[in-house]
Amino acid sequence: MTDAITLRPLPPPDADFSTRLPTQDDLPCDDGMPMETPRHGFQMWLLIDALQGWLKARGRGFAGGNMFLYYSLEQIRHRDFMGPDFFVALDVPLGERKSWVVWEQGRTPDLVVELLSDSTARYDKTGKKELYAQRVRVPEYYWYDPFNPTDFAGFTLVGDRYQPLRPDARGRILSPALQLCLGIWEGVYLGVQAIWLRWFTPMGELLPNKDEIAERKADDAQRKADAAERKADDAQRKADAAERKADDAQRKADAAEQEAALVMERATRLAEQLRRLGVDPDSM
Numbered sequence: 001m002t003d004a005i006t007l008r009p010l011p012p013p014d015a016d017f018s019t020r021l022p023t024q025d026d027l028p029c030d031d032g033m034p035m036e037t038p039r040h041g042f043q044m045w046l047l048i049d050a051l052q053g054w055l056k057a058r059g060r061g062f063a064g065g066n067m068f069l070y071y072s073l074e075q076i077r078h079r080d081f082m083g084p085d086f087f088v089a090l091d092v093p094l095g096e097r098k099s100w101v102v103w104e105q106g107r108t109p110d111l112v113v114e115l116l117s118d119s120t121a122r123y124d125k126t127g128k129k130e131l132y133a134q135r136v137r138v139p140e141y142y143w144y145d146p147f148n149p150t151d152f153a154g155f156t157l158v159g160d161r162y163q164p165l166r167p168d169a170r171g172r173i174l175s176p177a178l179q180l181c182l183g184i185w186e187g188v189y190l191g192v193q194a195i196w197l198r199w200f201t202p203m204g205e206l207l208p209n210k211d212e213i214a215e216r217k218a219d220d221a222q223r224k225a226d227a228a229e230r231k232a233d234d235a236q237r238k239a240d241a242a243e244r245k246a247d248d249a250q251r252k253a254d255a256a257e258q259e260a261a262l263v264m265e266r267a268t269r270l271a272e273q274l275r276r277l278g279v280d281p282d283s284m
Contacts, residue, residue, distance in 0.1 A: 021103050022076065029067055029098040035085070036117040039146045041066075042190050043115055043197060047086045049209040050199050052181070056094065063088045068099040071108065071136045081132070086113040087138075090177060102136075110177040112138050113197070116145040132257055134160045140177055149184050149195040180207065 034040040044065040054060035065086040067145035070076070087100070087109035101109050112132055114124040124143050132138040141162055154173040155162030165173045172183030185198040185206065199207035208216065274280070 009100050020273075021073070022070075022101070022102050023070075023104050024098040027070060027076070027099055027101065028066065028081070035066060035115070036119065037146075039194060040085070040115045040117065042192060043144070043146045044086050046189050046196055046198070046209060047113060050207045051088060051107060053213060054199070054207060058090075060092060060094060061088065062092050062094070062097060062100075062170055064097060064100065066099070069109070069136070070099060070101045070103075072102075082128075084109070084112045085115040087111060088178070108136055108138055110138070111140040111142070111175060113142045113144060113182075116143050116148075116151060121145065121151075129155070129162060134163050134255060140165075142173070142176055142182060144182075144197045146194070146196075152182075152184065152197065154182065159283070170204070 025216050035044065048063045048065055053062045055063060063086070066083055068083045068089070070081075074080070088111050089100070089107060089109045090104065092105055092107065097105075100109065114120070114128065116124055121143075129141055129143075132141050137157065139157050140154065141157075142154040143152070152171075152173075154165040154167075154175075156165055156176055157163075165176075167173050167183075168181070170183060172181040174181050179202060181200040181202060182197060182205075183200050184195050186195045187193070189196055189209075200208065206212075
């Protein structure tokens with residue numbers, strides 16, 4: 001995390017946890033060090049951001065990153081802390097965590113993604129990968145280099161070793177646990193044009209982040225407003241046509257009335273002329 005924090009004091013090496021195990025409230029949540037580059041931080045938040053809505057719709061789960069993961073008391077005794085760049089745990093209650101304490105949460109993460117850099121790539125691909133497989137027992141492990149998108153790989157735990165997951169024809173890797181795909185996407189996130197690691201549905205639909213969801217809602221609202229405006233315009237045109245039709249009918253009625261009045265006037269004059277001539281018009 002990039003914000004400056006005050007670290008919680010570490011428990012002393014000889015702290016007695018015989019009566020209880022330490023919780024996230026007892027332990028440091030991170031080391032206060034920022035990620036390698038802003039893009040690494042943006043990539044982490046993009047993975048978290050896009051997954052939050054999906055987890056909320058499921059009603060359970062937690063996605064986090066750059067926060068400490070505690071898997072044994074030996075870590076605390078030896079001050080051996082580790083923090084995945086991104087991880088997700090399914091089938092746990094929604095809500096905030098300060099750090100991920102395995103014995104407190106009741107499980108390890110289902111999936112971890114490490115974002116490679118020049119200083120970490122070698123360890124992420126060897127020692128850390130082995131640690132996640134043999135000690136932490138994380139079912140799925142992925143790595144991705146935000147500045148070299150071709151350096152992307154995923155693995156699933158078989159026994160105590162990771163076996164590669166095969167990408168599909170589009171280079172995306174289906175997560176057995178999440179049944180979502182991880183793959184690359186070119187676009188703008190937080191003002192940065194880059195190639196990002198994103199979540200996709202198995203059908204290939206991009207899992208949207210909050211900004212994209214808001215944009216979609218705004219687009220939907222605009223489309224509905226446009227449709228309502230078109231409907232109102234159509235109604236107005238129909239009303240105008242009906243008014244014109246009524247005006248035409250009224251003009252025809254007025255013309256017919258005038259014609260009838262003229263006919264009546266002519267008939268009256270003719271009757272008067274016949275009477276002057278001594279002819280009874282009623283007898284005709």
